[in-house]
Amino acid sequence: MQTLTADQYNLLAFYYQFLNTIEEGFDYVIESFQSLHFDESRLMLIDIITAFYHIDSSNPILLAILEENNDLRKEIMKFDSVIETVERIELLVLLPHEYELFVKSELSPAFLAWKESVQIKLKDYVTH
Template sequence: MVSLTNDQYEMLHYYYTLLNTIEEGFDYVIESFTNLELTEGDSLFKDILSAFYHIDSSHLTLYALLEEETGMIEEMQKFDQVILTLDREAAIFTTIEQHHDFVKNQLFPAFLAWKEMVQAKLQPYIVH
C-alpha cells in the first residue's frame, strides 16, 4: 500500500466523498421524475455531469499517486464505460420519458457499479 502525505490523503478522501455525493444526487434526480415537489432535478443532473468531468480530470493525478496500485487504477479507468453510457443517451434521447428511463435504468446503474468497485479499492486508504 502506498504511503500518503496528508494532502494526498485529503485528495483521496475528497474523491471518495464526491462519489457518494453524486450517488445522492442521482437519488434526488430519479425521485424528481415522479415527485413534482422536487423541482431541482434538472439542475442537479447538470451538476452530476459537471462532477463527472471533475472525476475524469482528476484521474491522471490519482494514477500518478497510486501508480503501484494497478488494480485500483484499472477500476478507476472503467469510468470510461460510464462516460460511454452517457454518450449513448445523446443518440437515443427523443422524449423526456426516454431520458428518465435512461438515467434510472442505464446511467445510474453504470455509475453505481463503477463507484462501488472503486470505493472498495479506496477503502483501505480512507480508513487508516
C-alpha cells in the same frame, strides 16, 4: 500499501466522499421523476454530469498517486465507460420518457457499479 502524503490522503478522501455526493444526486433525480419535478431533476443531472467531467479530469492525478496499486488503477480507468454512457444522454433530452428510463436504468446503474468497485479498493487508503 504505499505511504501517502497529507495532500494525497486529502485528495483520495475527498474523491471518495465526492462519489457519495454524486450518488445522493442520482437519488434526488430519480425521486424527482416520481414527483414530476423535471426542471429540478434536469438541473441536478447537469450538476452530476459536470461532476463526472471533474472526476474524469482528476483521474490521471489519482492514477499517478496510486501507481503501485494496479487493481485500483484498473477500476478507476473503467470510468471511461461511464463517460461513454453519459454522452448518449444528449440524444434523449427531448424525449422525457426515454430520458427518465435512461437515467434510471442505464446511467445511474453504470455510475453506481463503478463507484462501488472503486470505493471498495479505495477504502483502505481513506480509513487509515
